Every structure is written in C-alpha cells, then in structure tokens.
Amino acid sequence: MAASAGKTLWTLVAVLGLTACGEASAPAGDATLTTPVVAEREQSATAAPLGQTVWLKACATQKYVSADKNLGATAPLVANRDSAQGWEQFQVGDAGNDFISLRVLETGLYVSADPNAGGQVTGFRTAVGDWERFTWVPFPDGTVGLKAKSTGQYVSADMNQGASAPLYANRATAGCWESFSFGVVGGGEDRWVQIWSDEFDGTSVNTANWAPNTSVHVNNEQQQYTNSGDNISVSNGTLKLTARLQWNNGYPFTSGRLESAGKREFSHGRIEARIKMPVGAGLWPAFWLLGNDINSVGWPACGELDIMENVGYGDWVSGALHGPGYSGNTPINGRFYPSSSVSNWHVYRTEYSSSDIKWYIDGALVKTTTRTEVQRYGAWAYDKPMYIILNLAVGGGYPFGVNGASTPYYGVPQSTVDLVRNAPQTLEVDWVRAYQWR
DSSP: OOOOOOOOSSOOOOEEEEOBOOOSOOOSSOOOOOOOBOOSSOOSOOSOOTTOEEEEEETTTOOEEEOOGGGOTTOOOEEEESSOOGGGOEEEEEEETTEEEEEETTTOOEEEEEGGGTTEEEEEESSOOGGGOEEEEEOTTSOEEEEETTTSOEEEOOGGGOTTOBOEEEESSOSGGGOEEEEEESOSSOOEEEEEEEOOOSSSOOTTTOEEOOOOOOTTOOEEEOOOTTTEEEETTEEEEEEEEEEETTEEEEEOEEEOTTTSEEOSEEEEEEEEOOOOTTEEEEEEEEETTHHHHOTTTTOEEEEEEOSSOTTOEEEEEEBTTBOSSOSSEEEEOOSSOTTSOEEEEEEEOSSEEEEEETTEEEEEEEHHHHTTTSOOOOSSOEEEEEEEEESSHHHHHHHOOOSSBTTBOHHHHHHHHHSOEEEEEEEEEEEEEO
C-alpha cells in the first residue's frame, strides 16, 4: 500500500476575489486603516479561505509578500514583490482551535513566527507547532491581519525595518503596516464534476461499488481479511473496517479490505474520502488506488497511488507512488501532518492527471509530484483506469520500519496487541467521492 495522486494539468490562475488597500504611497509612519479601493470583484467575506491558495499584499508597500528561499533559509518574509508567483502564494490550512497555518506553495514549508527572534516571520518549518499558528483577523475595510500565536502580536511589514519591508510578528495593534489584502488563486468557475460517490447511508456494503478481498497476504502483514460483519460493516452512515485479535488461517488478527476493481474504476480526476482512524502502533489503515491492468502486467508495473496511509501514529499520515523502478521503499513519498489527530475526521484527497499527482488534506495541498520527477526513476503508470482500495492492515513491513517491533508480532508491539484485545479497532469512512475535470 502506498498513497497519493495529484494534478497540475489543470492550471487555475483565476483570481476569485481581491481587495486592495488604498493606492496612496506608503506612509512614513504607522497609519490607521484606510478605505480600500476595490479591484476586480470584491471578496464577499474575509473569513479565512481554508484549503485555498492565496496571495497577500501589504498595505504599506502595495507589494506582494514573498517567502523567496533565495534570500536565505532563515531570512524573514518580505513585502516587496511586483507579482505573485510560487514564492508569493500560500496555502491556508486549518491549524485547529480557530488558528490557521500558511504553507509556501513553492516549497511546501510552513510560515513561522519564532518568538526567540523577535517574532521574525520565516517560511522554512516542516511541521505546524505553536510558532506556525496564526489568527486570521478581518478588518472593516476588507483587509486582514495575521496575529501570531507564538507572540500574541500582529504581523507587520514595517518599512522602517528595511526597504524590503521584512515581516515581524511584533505589533500589539494594527494599522496599515499590519494589514494585508488577499486574493484566492485558482477556483473561479468550479469545473470539478462529481461522477460517483458512496455515502454509506445503508445497512450493508453496496456490492455495485465494492467487493471484499480475503486472499491478500503481502508485506508480512499479520491479519487475515474476512467478509464477516465483524470486520466489514455499514451503519449510522459510515463504513467500518474493524481489526480484531482472533486467530484465523494462521494469522493472529482479522480485519477488512474492500476494493472497487471491476465495479468502479476512474481515469484522471479527483478521488477523496472522509476518514477517521484508530491510533495504535502497527495499525495500518490505507486509502489507495491500483491500476486496473494489475492482472496482466503485475505489480508495480500497474502503478500504485497511495492517497493516505497511517501506521498507528496520531499526528501524521503518508502518501506515495509505486511503479516500475520506484516500488517498495519508494523515493516518491511524503509525510503529511493533519491539523488534529487522525482519530478525528479528515478529508484525504488526490488529483491525478497525465502531468502530475497531488495530495490534499482537508482541502489544503500538501504535495505535488510531476511526471518528470517520476520518470527520473521509471515509467509513469497513471494514464489508465484505477480502482479504489480501503483496508485496515495490522503489522507488516511499513509499520515495522517505523516502530521496530518484532514481537509479539512483526510490526505490532505488545501495547497494540493489548489495545486490540481490550477493544477492536476500527477505520471509519463517512464517504468516498470521485470527480472529473470538465
């Protein structure tokens, strides 16, 4: 199992809505907010555009905020760019408890306000902690402020700090230096058309969509998949795949695996599911795709796109591609950090085209892999129909590689054996949906 897919074939650059601060030259000192000049279509609301990619323009300079890594990995963000390219685009994520995160589109790294550096705002952190959490503060004139959780202060583009207006989170109150207009990149006309879904609203698995696979024994996994209602069930609007500590066919655990092969298969598009998972080292839930030619060309030539995998840790999931020349311990992989524990509901999504594959969590882009990158290792294997797999494995090579447990079972420590003995552990799926771009 491995996971994810993306898509840059559909390059969307339409600006949905934007507001501009006053066009007057930058003030010599901090100034009160002025009535904005509305450019193009005014933003209908200034709530944080979660899951969207945005640019930010400083009121003080009327320039775009940039996280140009060429300025130095630890250099502060600056508000001095005439256009908004990759360095000047930020993905807005839900960081929990009404905080947001900002991820630099060009690098995939997070914006941070280190209190040990006077709140200097940088863009090189690999994960979201308190320094990477901000409050999105709407102002009456349609602009917004960013208040850093680390300092409790507003982010400022004070030109007295330098002509480039470096950003610091060090202001108790907000004036023009602390206000930013923003625009959403992408969007515009929504051309994603939903073509299929399973909402799991019934009382049993829809056999037009899924079939259990009980014959899979790979990766030194420690479960026997069954078609029993103890392992696969639908109730109260969700699919439940449940792992139990019970010997079956020589394996210490039973669990469930559903596949859409021969029933629902999808070429280039968008696949997503709303999922919550159990937490326990060695539990291995996954949401992934396989090429429908696996029976003729075999694995990994068929291509495997892992949208989401987890090996029992609450704070991260992973995604990967497996194909000819890049399978098993594939170099095309990544760890992603949802805004809260994986035991909470999150939407995991992939978009895949002939040119790239993208991974998203809760609408926020977390990784893009291009066709060119893949072909450094081997053939691109994603221009074909693929089918969906949902499963909950227990133990095996991937969990072992992370937790190092060899006893009592390979990839399963005693703590997880006790966990499953005390209460069977369940992967729960609210829905699965497929879209195509039209």
